Amino acid sequence: MNIKTTLLAGAVAFAPVAGFAADLTIGFSQIGSESGWRAAETTVTKQQAEERGIDLKFADAQQKQENQIKAIRSFIAQGVDGILIAPVVATGWDEVLEEAKDADIPVVLMDRTVDAPDDLYLTAVTSDLVHEGNVAGQWLVDEVAGADCRVVELQGTTGSSPAIDRKTGFEQALEGHDNLEIVRSQTGDFTRSQGKVVMESFLKAEGGENICALYAHNDDMAVGAIQAIKEAGLKPGEDIKIVSIDAVPDAHLAIANGEMNATIELTPNMAGPALDAMEAYLADGTMPPKWIQTESKLYTAEDDNKAVYEMKKDLGY
Amino acid sequence: MIRSTHLPLIVTLVTFVLAFALCGSQYPSILSTRVVANLLTDNAFLGIVAVGMTFVILSGGIDLSVGSVIAFTGVLLAVILRDTSMHPLTAFALALVITTAFGAAMGATIHYLEMPPFIVTLAGMFLARGAAYVLSTDSVPIDHAFYDTLQGIYWKAAGGGRFRLIGGLMVVTFIVGAVVAHRTRFGQNVYALGGGAQTAKLMGVPLAQTTIGIYAISGGLAGLAGIVFSLYTSAGYSLATVGVELDAIAAVVIGGTLLSGGYGFVAGTFFGILIMGLIQTYIVFDGTLSSWWTKIVIGMLLFAFILLQKGLTWATTVRKRRATGSAALS
Numbered sequence: 001m002n003i004k005t006t007l008l009a010g011a012v013a014f015a016p017v018a019g020f021a022a023d024l025t026i027g028f029s030q031i032g033s034e035s036g037w038r039a040a041e042t043t044v045t046k047q048q049a050e051e052r053g054i055d056l057k058f059a060d061a062q063q064k065q066e067n068q069i070k071a072i073r074s075f076i077a078q079g080v081d082g083i084l085i086a087p088v089v090a091t092g093w094d095e096v097l098e099e100a101k102d103a104d105i106p107v108v109l110m111d112r113t114v115d116a117p118d119d120l121y122l123t124a125v126t127s128d129l130v131h132e133g134n135v136a137g138q139w140l141v142d143e144v145a146g147a148d149c150r151v152v153e154l155q156g157t158t159g160s161s162p163a164i165d166r167k168t169g170f171e172q173a174l175e176g177h178d179n180l181e182i183v184r185s186q187t188g189d190f191t192r193s194q195g196k197v198v199m200e201s202f203l204k205a206e207g208g209e210n211i212c213a214l215y216a217h218n219d220d221m222a223v224g225a226i227q228a229i230k231e232a233g234l235k236p237g238e239d240i241k242i243v244s245i246d247a248v249p250d251a252h253l254a255i256a257n258g259e260m261n262a263t264i265e266l267t268p269n270m271a272g273p274a275l276d277a278m279e280a281y282l283a284d285g286t287m288p289p290k291w292i293q294t295e296s297k298l299y300t301a302e303d304d305n306k307a308v309y310e311m312k313k314d315l316g317y
Numbered sequence: 318m319i320r321s322t323h324l325p326l327i328v329t330l331v332t333f334v335l336a337f338a339l340c341g342s343q344y345p346s347i348l349s350t351r352v353v354a355n356l357l358t359d360n361a362f363l364g365i366v367a368v369g370m371t372f373v374i375l376s377g378g379i380d381l382s383v384g385s386v387i388a389f390t391g392v393l394l395a396v397i398l399r400d401t402s403m404h405p406l407t408a409f410a411l412a413l414v415i416t417t418a419f420g421a422a423m424g425a426t427i428h429y430l431e432m433p434p435f436i437v438t439l440a441g442m443f444l445a446r447g448a449a450y451v452l453s454t455d456s457v458p459i460d461h462a463f464y465d466t467l468q469g470i471y472w473k474a475a476g477g478g479r480f481r482l483i484g485g486l487m488v489v490t491f492i493v494g495a496v497v498a499h500r501t502r503f504g505q506n507v508y509a510l511g512g513g514a515q516t517a518k519l520m521g522v523p524l525a526q527t528t529i530g531i532y533a534i535s536g537g538l539a540g541l542a543g544i545v546f547s548l549y550t551s552a553g554y555s556l557a558t559v560g561v562e563l564d565a566i567a568a569v570v571i572g573g574t575l576l577s578g579g580y581g582f583v584a585g586t587f588f589g590i591l592i593m594g595l596i597q598t599y600i601v602f603d604g605t606l607s608s609w610w611t612k613i614v615i616g617m618l619l620f621a622f623i624l625l626q627k628g629l630t631w632a633t634t635v636r637k638r639r640a641t642g643s644a645a646l647s
Contacts, residue, residue, distance in 0.1 A: 027604070057604025065550055065557065067597070067608070070359045074601035077351035078344070091458040092550030095468055103477065115458055159455040159554065 026278065027057040027075030028084040028271075029068045034157075035190050035220045036248045036317035037268060041086070041111065043316035045271035052275060065089055072096050076103050082278045084271065086110045090161050097121060106281055110270040112161050122281055123288040125274045127266050129162050132296045133169020135264050136243045139298060140213055141177050143241060143261070149212040152202045153185035154195055154225060156217040163187070166217045166245060183211075188221040195221025199228035208234045216244035219251035219263055226259050237261055247299055249312040256305040265297040268315060325573030325625060326585045332571075332618075333588045336595055344602045350478030356594045357484030362387060362542040362549060363564055364487040364590045367572075368494040369538035370565040371586045375498065376531050377511040377578025378434035382423065382441030383539040384561035386416050388554065389449040390543020395457035395553025398464075405463045413540045419445070420536015424529035438532075442562070449555035456554040459547060467548055483545045490538065495583040507531060511578025568593055571618050575626050592618070 026049065033039050042058070049056035057080060059071035065088050075083050076099055083105055087093060090113065097120035100107050109124035140151070153170070156163030167185070174180045184202050188195040195216060202211065208229070216222035222244035229236040236242055236259045244251065247265035254260035277288035299305065341348040366383045373380045390412045397408045419441065426437045471481040498504040506527040509517040518524055547553055572589030574581025596614050600606050 027601075055604075057601065059601045059604070060608035062608060064559075065554075066359065066362075066546075069549070070355070070594075070597055071601045073355040073359060074352070074598050077349060077355060077598075078346050078602055089456045089552070089554060091456050091552035091554075094551060099479065158556065164455075 023053070024082070024279075024282070025055045025057065025078075025080045026082045026084060026275070027059070027071070027078070027080040029059050029061060029071040029075070029086070031061055031068070031086050031088045032063040033060065034063060035218055035246070036250070037218065037220075037246045037266060038086075040248070040268035040312075040315040040317045041270060044268045045084070045110075048269070048271040048275055052279070054275065061088060063088060065092060069093075069096050072100065076100055076105060079103075080105060081282060083107045084110055084274055084278075086270075087112050087114050089159065090115045094120065106278060108274045108278055110274055111266075118290050123274075123277050123290055123292055125270045125277070125292045125294065127294045127296055129165030130169035130172070132245050132264050132266065133166035133171075134173045135169075135296055135298055136166075136215060136245060136262070137170040137173025139262050139264075139300070140215065140241070140243055141173060141180065144180065144212070146179055147212075148179045150181055150183045150206070150210055151213045151215055152199075152206065152211050153182050154188040154198055154214065154216040154221040155185060156187065156190045156221075158187050158189075160190075163190075163217055170215055182215075188216070188224070190218050190220060192220045192224035195224030196228045197224075199225035200232075203228060203232045203234075208232050208239065211240050213241040213243070216242070219244045219246040219248045222260060222263075223250050223254065226254060235259075247297070247308075248317045249309045249315075250317070252299065252305040252309040252312065255299065255301055255303075256309065258301070262298060262300045265295070265299060267294050268317075270294065324629060325575075325580075325622065326582050328622075328625060329571060329573045329585050329588045329592070333592050333595070336592060340595060340599045340602070344599075347598065347602060350474040350476040352478070352598060354474065354478030354480045354484065356591055356598070357487060358479070358481045358549075360590050360594045361481075361483040361487040362546040362558070363561060363568065363593075364587065365490045365545060366539050366542040366561065367565040367568045367586045367590055368490050368583060369535035370562075370569050371494065371572070371574055371581065371583050372498065372507055372531050373434070373535050374566070374569050374574050374576060375511045375578055375581050376507045376528070377514075378427070378528075378531065379438060379566070380420075380423075380441075380532065380535045380539075381435065381438040381562050382419075382445055383535060383542070383565060384558045384563075385442045385445035385449065386419065386536060386539035387543040387546050387558045387561060388556070389445040389452075390416060390540050391547040391550075391553035391557060392449045392452045392457065392555050393553070394544065394547050395459050396452050398459055398461050399457055405461055409544050412544060413537055416540025416543070417533050417537035420539070421529050421533035423536065424532030425525075427532065428525050428528040434532075446555070452555070453553070454555055456552050456556075458552050460551075464548065464551065468551070483548055486541075486545060490541070491583060491587050498583050503527070503530060508579055511575075511580075513579075564593065567615055567619055570622055570626075571615075573622070575630070576623070577630075 030042055061067035093114045093116045097116055101120055106122040108122050111126055113124045186198050188198045214225055222242055226236040229240055242260045243262040245264045247263045251263040273292045280286040393412055394408050397403050423437050423441045427434050471479040473479050506522045509520055509522045510527055568589035569586050572585030597611050600610055
């Protein structure tokens with residue numbers, strides 16, 4: 001009875017929206033919900049679609065490429081007007097993108113790119129991942145100001161482009177600064193629990209007093225690592241400086257509490273520019289540039305992190 | 318009258334037809350060649366590996382290693398094609414030999430050391446996954462003209478559906494699998510083994526040969542599925558196809574094969590695969606349901622089929638007992 005009422009209420013609530021939004025149907029193949037940032041990206045994408053009166057078909061791939069390929073093929077079979085993909089890995093998209101192109105369905109890549117000829121997709125909306133790593137590295141270089149520093153690194157999912165590029169960017173920033181040395185680098189799979197586990201092993205292997213800074217490829221791993229550092233009896237943010245990427249609400253909170261030092265924002269609003277490009281293309285064939293870059297803003301203790309936290313906490317992070 | 322051994326197969330078939338009609342009535346574009354072609358192409362690797370799994374489960378065993386073997390094969394091919402000038406066909410042959418030998422070795426361990434298949438293939442799962450990681454932790458792209466040729470082979474049906482080579486390969490595997498299971502001495506031995514090792518031995522079934530053969534087939538088909546998966550994604554990735562062994566087992570059970578072994582049909586597994594693919598398609602078409610509903614629906618289906626199996630086994634025993642009972646009385 002209860003479920004029925006809810007379903008009915010839902011149907012009634014959505015009916016006018018669906019009727020109004022009949023003009024555009026967009027399929028969105030999301031990787032999954034492995035991190036808070038990803039959940040926020042999903043929320044913002046759904047908000048953006050609703051604001052524009054777009055009927056969004058959402059498919060969660062549960063971290064599996066085969067699920068994403070299946071979802072995209074189903075979108076094509078369904079005859080959607082456009083497809084948004086946040087690709088889980090860079091390789092193996094040629095065939096399915098060709099099918100989309102054949103069916104005249106524009107595809108916009110979000111937040112990650114793919115190894116495919118660039119005529120197979122309309123545009124890619126991403127942050128510059130190498131640049132993010134670079135900003136993080138540069139911050140650390142300035143922060144230690146010449147003092148010796150042994151750095152440990154928590155990498156993202158092995159083989160994923162953010163893991164590769166954020167590592168590259170960070171290393172580039174550290175180049176020529178011999179006082180900074182990356183002593184350990186291991187994957188924490190972008191998750192809180194793995195971040196904690198791997199940080200524990202770092203602390204055991206190196207000894208907490210020998211680690212001066214932690215660079216995590218995302219905030220979730222950093223938050224997990226903060227827990228591990230606290231449990232080891234050290235003060236995160238003081239004994240071990242922490243810089244990571246994404247700027248999720250918990251990271252702002254950690255900075256406000258002095259447990260973390262810096263985070264670089266990866267905006268969850270990839271769908272805004274992506275849908276702008278898509279709508280313009282569908283309306284009059286305007287070709288967007290092949291790459292739309294989002295801003296990578298650095299947040300430190302100098303910013304009002306409490307305020308940012310309040311603003312971001314309801315996005316579903 | 319319908320034989321009770323056929324009932325699970327018929328239930329599967331009816332479930333599929335009903336589900337397809339139901340989905341089609343809600344989203345008419347599901348009844349298109351595109352969706353049919355997608356079901357075949359997207360589930361090709363799963364279907365091939367499920368044929369091997371059908372043999373294993375028919376014999377009363379289980380093979381948990383297949384998902385890892387698929388990933389291993391993919392990475393092996395990608396690394397070979399990246400680092401050597403070996404032709405893909407030679408690499409395919411090499412991969413099939415390795416995976417078949419791997420399966421045979423597991424079969425031999427299960428038979429000669431009298432170990433439960435669950436443990437042996439669990440070890441195999443870790444071994445193969447580990448070997449894949451050792452070869453490469455990154456996703457290795459495959460860029461070879463021969464791959465492009467194979468991927469470019471498809472038949473475009475009216476309505477835009479593309480029936481690709483790998484989908485065809487899956488159908489052929491199912492046909493060959495069905496012929497081997499139902500029309501050869503080996504197939505009979507597999508069923509006999511599933512009915513009980515002791516009875517099979519008394520019937521003169523060569524146990525060692527059959528067990529090793531079954532796991533060799535499963536390993537070899539996992540290797541073939543790995544080749545198909547590498548064609549599907551143009552890459553080898555050691556993190557790929559995690560948990561596919563469980564999907565394959567689910568497809569076999571939904572397809573009407575008894576988990577305890579001895580009863581079942583290869584064709585049933587085919588429809589098991591299609592049902593699972595259809596559920597996923599429906600959820601994407603809907604676009605508002607969480608994708609995790611796929612798992613919930615598959616879980617419920619599995620549960621329903623297990624209940625059905627249990628009911629049938631119970632009915633058969635009761636009938637047998639009654640038969641023997643009356644025989645004793647007279």
